[in-house]
Amino acid sequence: MGIPSILYLPNFGIVEGFLHYCCFEDNSICTMEGYTVASDHAIAELVGMGFEFSDITEAVKAVGPSLDDAVEFILNSSRRTNSVASSSSACLNVSNKALGKRATSSTESFGKMRQQSITEHLMSASRPKRSKATIEPQASASKTNILPGHVEEPEVSHPSIMDPSVNISPETSILPSYCKDQEEIGPYWEQKVNNLLCKHFGFSSLKNFQKEALGAWLSHQDCLVLAATGSGKSLCFQIPALLTGKVVVVVSPLISLMHDQCLKLAKHGISACFLGSGQIDKSVEQKAMSGVYNIIYVCPETILRLIKPLQGLAESRGIALFAIDEVHCVSKWGHDFRPDYRRLCVLRENFGRDNLKFLKFDIPLMALTATATVRVREDILKSLCMLKGTKIVITSFFRPNLCFSVKHSRTSSLSSYDKDFRELIEMYTTGKKSANKYNLTLQDLEHSTENSSSTSNGSMTEVDGTCKNEVNDINDDVLSENDDEVGLQFENSLNSLNEKKLSVQYLEDECDLFHEADDLDVSCGEFYGQPPVRHFDNCGSAETHNLLNKPKERSTLKQGHLGEGTTIIYVPTRKETLSIAKFLSSSGVKAAAYNAKLPKSYLKQVHKDFHEDALQVVVATIAFGMGIDKLNVRRIIHYGWPQSLEAYYQEAGRAGRDGKLADCVLYANMSRMPTLLPSQRSEEQTKQSYKMLSDCFRYGMRTSSCRAKMLVEYFGEEFAQENCLLCDVCVNGPPEMQNLKAEVTILLQIIAAHYGQRGSMDVSYDDDVIPAFKHRRFTEMPNLRTFVSRIREQDHTFAASDFIWWRGLARMLEDRGFIREGDEMNRVQIKFPEPTDSGLQLLKSELEQPFYVYPEADMLLSMRSSKSYSSFAEWGKGWADPEIRRQRLEGKQTRRNRKKRKPRIRQSNLTTVRRRLAAKLSKKS
Ligand SMILES: Nc1ncnc2c1ncn2[C@@H]1O[C@H](COP(=O)(O)OP(=O)(O)OP(=O)(O)O)[C@@H](O)[C@H]1O
Numbered sequence: 006m007g008i009p010s011i012l013y014l015p016n017f018g019i020v021e022g023f024l025h026y027c028c029f030e031d032n033s034i035c036t037m038e039g040y041t042v043a044s045d046h047a048i049a050e051l052v053g054m055g056f057e058f059s060d061i062t063e064a065v066k067a068v069g070p071s072l073d074d075a076v077e078f079i080l081n082s083s084r085r086t087n088s089v090a091s092s093s094s095a096c097l098n099v100s101n102k103a104l105g106k107r108a109t110s111s112t113e114s115f116g117k118m119r120q121q122s123i124t125e126h127l128m129s130a131s132r133p134k135r136s137k138a139t140i141e142p143q144a145s146a147s148k149t150n151i152l153p154g155h156v157e158e159p160e161v162s163h164p165s166i167m168d169p170s171v172n173i174s175p176e177t178s179i180l181p182s183y184c185k186d187q188e189e190i191g192p193y194w195e196q197k198v199n200n201l202l203c204k205h206f207g208f209s210s211l212k213n214f215q216k217e218a219l220g221a222w223l224s225h226q227d228c229l230v231l232a233a234t235g236s237g238k239s240l241c242f243q244i245p246a247l248l249t250g251k252v253v254v255v256v257s258p259l260i261s262l263m264h265d266q267c268l269k270l271a272k273h274g275i276s277a278c279f280l281g282s283g284q285i286d287k288s289v290e291q292k293a294m295s296g297v298y299n300i301i302y303v304c305p306e307t308i309l310r311l312i313k314p315l316q317g318l319a320e321s322r323g324i325a326l327f328a329i330d331e332v333h334c335v336s337k338w339g340h341d342f343r344p345d346y347r348r349l350c351v352l353r354e355n356f357g358r359d360n361l362k363f364l365k366f367d368i369p370l371m372a373l374t375a376t377a378t379v380r381v382r383e384d385i386l387k388s389l390c391m392l393k394g395t396k397i398v399i400t401s402f403f404r405p406n407l408c409f410s411v412k413h414s415r416t417s418s419l420s421s422y423d424k425d426f427r428e429l430i431e432m433y434t435t436g437k438k439s440a441n442k443y444n445l446t447l448q449d450l451e452h453s454t455e456n457s458s459s460t461s462n463g464s465m466t467e468v469d470g471t472c473k474n475e476v477n478d479i480n481d482d483v484l485s486e487n488d489d490e491v492g493l494q495f496e497n498s499l500n501s502l503n504e505k506k507l508s509v510q511y512l513e514d515e516c517d518l519f520h521e522a523d524d525l526d527v528s529c530g531e532f533y534g535q536p537p538v539r540h541f542d543n544c545g546s547a548e549t550h551n552l553l554n555k556p557k558e559r560s561t562l563k564q565g566h567l568g569e570g571t572t573i574i575y576v577p578t579r580k581e582t583l584s585i586a587k588f589l590s591s592s593g594v595k596a597a598a599y600n601a602k603l604p605k606s607y608l609k610q611v612h613k614d615f616h617e618d619a620l621q622v623v624v625a626t627i628a629f630g631m632g633i634d635k636l637n638v639r640r641i642i643h644y645g646w647p648q649s650l651e652a653y654y655q656e657a658g659r660a661g662r663d664g665k666l667a668d669c670v671l672y673a674n675m676s677r678m679p680t681l682l683p684s685q686r687s688e689e690q691t692k693q694s695y696k697m698l699s700d701c702f703r704y705g706m707r708t709s710s711c712r713a714k715m716l717v718e719y720f721g722e723e724f725a726q727e728n729c730l731l732c733d734v735c736v737n738g739p740p741e742m743q744n745l746k747a748e749v750t751i752l753l754q755i756i757a758a759h760y761g762q763r764g765s766m767d768v769s770y771d772d773d774v775i776p777a778f779k780h781r782r783f784t785e786m787p788n789l790r791t792f793v794s795r796i797r798e799q800d801h802t803f804a805a806s807d808f809i810w811w812r813g814l815a816r817m818l819e820d821r822g823f824i825r826e827g828d829e830m831n832r833v834q835i836k837f838p839e840p841t842d843s844g845l846q847l848l849k850s851e852l853e854q855p856f857y858v859y860p861e862a863d864m865l866l867s868m869r870s871s872k873s874y875s876s877f878a879e880w881g882k883g884w885a886d887p888e889i890r891r892q893r894l895e896g897k898q899t900r901r902n903r904k905k906r907k908p909r910i911r912q913s914n915l916t917t918v919r920r921r922l923a924a925k926l927s928k929k930s
């Protein structure tokens with residue numbers, strides 16, 4: 006067997022460099038005569054480990070290409086000759102010890118490759134163990150003259166890679182053992198990255214946005230990456246660690262997310278750790294700061310106290326990049342604000358050339374998110390003090406395989422569940438008998454929740470329940486013409502119970518308002534059984550994917566069956582997770598509830614079963630969220646209004662990550678405005694939260710714009726195509742346009758008349774009046790209901806018109822700038838309308854032109870019951886015809902009889918309320 010000859014070795018002749026050089030520039034290395042590719046690999050690895058070339062060739066000659074055997078051979082021969090490789094002796098000793106251990110344990114662990122459970126993972130992290138992988142900051146330090154000796158301890162324990170159950174092959178467990186600056190990477194970096202990708206992740210190439218982000222990092226630029234959920238943002242900050250051998254520090258909001266990513270990286274042979282209160286092995290932090298891990302995930306709170314040690318790390322091993330993942334948490338205007346994220350400007354302040362003289366360039370920042378409006382983006386750049394030339398990489402927010410739709414539902418009782426989930430139940434149960442182990446558990450859980458809620462907020466729950474049931478008993482499908490009254494009554498009952506019902510205490514007891522930073526129960530992510538490679542092209546969806554990219558073919562796709570996959574139903578309250586999961590389970594669906602207050606062991610099981618496809622449906626609060634990267638989620642159902650479009654889009658984005666078609670359905674009660682869940686917010690934040698809720702409400706109400714277009718434009722992107730062809734609006738088309746000239750005229754007239762009479766058109770409500778007076782004046786200010794009552798009284802044409810309909814019209818007029826909110830309170834939509842100049846002008850012009858609009862969802866809903874007129878004006882005309890009048894009255898009678906099934910106790914109260922209101926008003930006028 007001949008001696009191999011190396012014609013050219015790159016100057017960083019250490020393993021990763023060597024290997025990659027082999028990959029990138031084939032001609033630069035001559036293959037050894039008689040040596041196999043396996044021997045080449047083994048030699049490259051051993052060179053990288055720092056062994057003498059002569060020892061290596063001797064070893065490979067003697068024992069063949071087995072890396073472990075070769076290491077064993079060299080170590081034994083070293084012992085025999087009582088000499089240790091002369092260069093970098095200390096480091097090599099360390100490596101050798103570690104390697105020796107790895108050599109045995111990797112064989113031991115072979116065949117036991119299974120994924121670790123969270124408990125195992127955490128337990129393994131707390132056990133002192135010897136490392137099976139060589140982690141080589143020492144080696145790299147010695148090779149590159151970067152301070153050696155940070156890691157005195159040879160037995161490097163790492164929570165992710167130390168456990169024998171984690172699958173790390175000897176080859177992939179070797180870390181890059183050289184540290185280079187960006188400029189040393191050279192012009193062929195893309196090719197190098199592709200090879201790294203192929204080696205570590207099994208992908209063939211970078212996506213365009215990933216290239217752009219890496220390009221920015223290579224030229225030492227800060228970068229803000231805005232890319233859709235599931236598009237592959239993590240790779241943008243993982244690659245720099247592999248390319249340079251330096252450390253990448255990633256700020257992440259949730260322990261669960263960090264945990265999940267560390268485990269994934271370990272599977273791909275990259276060492277990583279997470280720091281924060283969830284890290285139970287306290288030695289990990291010290292090791293991280295001495296350069297043991299390639300990637301360090303850290304909570305924002307923790308990084309703030311680690312500035313000094315991180316500066317040390319920057320000097321020793323080097324820090325390639327600070328990545329701030331889920332960076333929308335920085336912004337007060339985002340949906341998931343974390344105050345500690347706002348303090349991350351310390352990174353810019355402490356890791357620049359001005360502070361650290363040994364740096365040639367400021368350490369770049371890379372901020373990443375899937376959901377940030379233009380305002381949030383600006384806030385991010387400012388709050389993080391990102392550099393002036395920050396590169397902004399934006400990919401389309403458009404997810405071409407998601408079919409969005411919005412449906413009306415009371416979302417409140419068994420009859421709603423039955424109606425809304427019938428199809429889902431049929432799909433999951435037809436022809437299948439399934440035993441659901443969660444069925445029994447759910448009953449127990451619900452029992453305990455009921456008990457606890459009756460002690461803590463019994464009266465409220467009761468009232469809430471009564472109202473809701475009553476509403477449902479009236480008519481579960483179509484809004485009755487008295488529904489506005491029910492709405493008023495509901496609103497009144499809420500008002501009287503306002504303090505209790507809308508107390509922070511109550512809602513916090515019932516809702517998972519935030520993702521909890523330390524919530525380990527959402528930690529599994531895709532831990533259980535995700536294939537390492539996923540391309541659109543090789544997950545069976547190539548055909549679909551191709552069609553999705555062709556506008557003409559897109560519309561045909563929706564006709565096909567989506568396939569079962571998994572469904573996540575998001576609900577606002579913990580109680581609903583239980584009641585819906587119980588309902589589905591009792592109908593034969595394998596469903597489970599998930600909320601932050603359920604027992605940890607139960608939640609872990611739900612996570613596991615979800616990822617292993619043992620569950621068909623998970624009914625969850627937002628606690629089941631970030632970090633879920635499961636391929637075959639076919640449906641995301643929101644059952645109740647989300648708090649913002651950002652939250653909605655992020656949650657909906659968990660569907661269809663395999664690129665195949667997936668449904669995102671929002672069921673919401675169109676007759677009722679959503680409420681803001683109270684929490685600790687500043688006045689400014691409350692205002693913003695209302696704005697976000699209002700945008701979400703408007704998204705649901707729109708009936709004429711493509712849903713995908715609305716969502717994408719909400720994030721400031723110009724939608725490239727006319728529409729998505731898959732959403733409910735694109736598929737069903739918009740409703741018929743209606744000429745609402747008469748309705749608009751009377752509403753504007755009534756409002757203008759009120760202000761005209763008072764002569765207060767020019768009175769500003771922003772003047773410096775004392776609060777008590779201000780308050781008094783607001784209660785006197787007529788609200789939309791009052792105006793609608795006046796319309797009904799003044800014009801018999803509109804006598805039976807629904808308030809909900811007028812509410813829709815007022816919203817449209819507000820959106821078009823004809824009326825504006827007259828008080829300073831934040832709300833979802835206009836309540837105290839006053840005319841604007843354009844409104845008055847419109848009125849003056851006597852609305853010469855017809856006023857055509859697409860009625861919105863609440864207007865359509867209120868007109869659904871047998872009214873075949875296109876507007877109230879036409880409807881009014883109908884009353885003049887005795888036959889039409891007779892038919893209508895008969896219809897009304899029949900509807901009333903139907904409703905009489907249950908006595909409506911509150912009807913009289915309502916009449917009293919209205920009478921009282923009318924009396925009050927007439928007294929005032
Ligand atoms: N270049 C690539 N080619 C093919 N697949 C890729 C590529 N880059 C990333 N992926 C895959 O895309 C999936 C999603 O990646 P990742 O978790 O980084 O998404 P994300 O953008 O961070 O999503 P989220 O917004 O939900 O956090 C992963 O399974 C990853 O392996």
Ligand SMILES: [Mg+2]
Nearest residue numbers: 238239330331
């Ligand atoms: Mg991510």
